[in-house]
Amino acid sequence: MVQTAAEREAKLRALAESEGYDTVDELLQAASFDSVIPGICVHCDYTTEVEPDQRQGWCEACGRSSVQSTLVLAGLI
Template identity: 50%
Template sequence: MFNLSHPKLGTLAEAEGYAEVADFLGDHTLGSVVPAICVASDCDHTADLEPDQRAGSREACGRASMKSGLVISGMI
């Protein structure tokens, strides 16, 4: 089941210039590199990563807390 209401997904879509999460996901569903966000509660760092990224490393802090928007939404 998809989760379009996850707060980090909304933050990521907004950071990418989208007013609607569904529009963000529609534009990035087939990409080979997609926007991702740090899911740590104290961070909203974004980067472009692989669509299936679940534990990408954030260079600034060394945490493995980056997830792609497609993973957060449950599409992957």
């Protein structure tokens, strides 16, 4: 699955917004300390809670294994 840096950045911003954080940095800091963290589908904007290392989580919206965790999206894992 190919994603550009800009696409990942856009997903992270969407996630931060949906989780109520002002910045992506705040989202990442919060995610670093949790065992279950926000993830977002790379095909749509469906968000759900996933394990920190999740790269192929199930998206209930588009029926594909395309949910990535915040930390994976940010390239931190």
